[in-house]
Amino acid sequence: MSKDEGGRNSSFSEKPVRSRLRRLVDWINLMGAKKVHSLIDKVYKRKNLEMAWEKVKENRGSGGIDGQSLEAFEAQLGPQLARLQRELKEDTYQPLSVRQHPIPKRDKPGEYRMLGIPAIYDRVCQQALLNRLEPIFEPVFDDASFGYRRGRSTKDALRKIWKEIQSGSEWIVDADLRDFFGSVDHEKLLTLVAQRVADGRVLRLIKAMLKAGSYGKGQLFPSERGTPQGGVISPTLSNILLTPFDREMRLRGYQLTRYADDWVITCKSAAEARAAVDAAGRILKQLGVELHPQKTRIVHVRYGFEFLGYKSAGTESFICPRARFVVKLDRMRCMRIPRRSRSVVSWTRYGSEPNGRCLCPPRS
Numbered sequence: 001m002s003k004d005e006g007g008r009n010s011s012f013s014e015k016p017v018r019s020r021l022r023r024l025v026d027w028i029n030l031m032g033a034k035k036v037h038s039l040i041d042k043v044y045k046r047k048n049l050e051m052a053w054e055k056v057k058e059n060r061g062s063g064g065i066d067g068q069s070l071e072a073f074e075a076q077l078g079p080q081l082a083r084l085q086r087e088l089k090e091d092t093y094q095p096l097s098v099r100q101h102p103i104p105k106r107d108k109p110g111e112y113r114m115l116g117i118p119a120i121y122d123r124v125c126q127q128a129l130l131n132r133l134e135p136i137f138e139p140v141f142d143d144a145s146f147g148y149r150r151g152r153s154t155k156d157a158l159r160k161i162w163k164e165i166q167s168g169s170e171w172i173v174d175a176d177l178r179d180f181f182g183s184v185d186h187e188k189l190l191t192l193v194a195q196r197v198a199d200g201r202v203l204r205l206i207k208a209m210l211k212a213g214s215y216g217k218g219q220l221f222p223s224e225r226g227t228p229q230g231g232v233i234s235p236t237l238s239n240i241l242l243t244p245f246d247r248e249m250r251l252r253g254y255q256l257t258r259y260a261d262d263w264v265i266t267c268k269s270a271a272e273a274r275a276a277v278d279a280a281g282r283i284l285k286q287l288g289v290e291l292h293p294q295k296t297r298i299v300h301v302r303y304g305f306e307f308l309g310y311k312s313a314g315t316e317s318f319i320c321p322r323a324r325f326v327v328k329l330d331r332m333r334c335m336r337i338p339r340r341s342r343s344v345v346s347w348t349r350y351g352s353e354p355n356g357r358c359l360c361p362p363r364s
Helices: 024-028 046-059 070-075 077-089 119-138 154-166 186-193 200-210 236-249 270-286
Strands: 097-103 111-118 171-175 215-216 219-221 255-260 262-267 297-300 310-313 318-320 325-328 334-338 344-346
Touching: 024 186, 024 236, 046 070, 046 119, 070 077, 070 119, 077 119, 111 325, 119 200, 154 255, 154 262, 171 270, 171 310, 186 200, 186 236, 215 236, 236 270, 236 310, 262 270
Parallel strands: 097 215
Antiparallel strands: 097 111, 171 262, 171 297, 215 219, 255 262, 310 318, 318 344, 325 334
């Protein structure tokens, strides 16, 4: 079984071995690895910019405040990429403010989540930077983290929780962070990035993206804190910021499962769950993040909790309000189910399978 930088066995359900206490910032460079000093030239390499454009095109989406569409950008692709390469090389690149776009919150009528949509040009730049940052930080990220990481999925996160509940950890810390994407402390985040990246131009580039501001309702809003939810690079930056939280909580023996800013902890008792909430609050405060006191709760699994859009129904099932698939976590299969059965997602072995067609790729 492979081991990561902290010397832990890599497993979805194992707890890390206790070691000496560290500063939170040390979790980003546990072994004192050599920092990357020359990175900006790899960001603006023409091949990397072309790859970044292909990814942005694949992800589709609307334009930013300049109104430029994907089609318009592609029509001038050569000159656009040449301009971006030149600006990054000459250190003159300056991103536009992101376009505010409110979307309704799932299952919360009347509440909205504010997305920040970068211009296509800026999305290409963010993707080019992400292409170079991911290989540096992916080995640092903890096994408890599942969001926006290659080879990890919602199903993997649910499977981990299911195993822990089946082993007797039936008390759940159902947590919520207060305005996470809008409250990220830029200096703390950049300090963590600098533990692995020593290229000052890359650090300034990230800072420029964070400080670009947002535009909505005819008004420009400065961004002293936060990272736009909708930006290409925001999920990775959020994982960098919360990695010390992941590792410190698991160092203390807590069974944490996190997907971006959404996370739960499974516990053996209510007392352990209360201690977990206290520990999480203290660690997150050091990172400039707050628990939402009204939306963070401790609950026994039989009373239900929600994670990643699935609502538990006792110890044996999950209800997905918009369910179109059954997730069979024991064998990690997805199946389309008839409309009359679209409510329960079982966490245990079915006596019989619902009628439907398996949508997962065949096993090799």
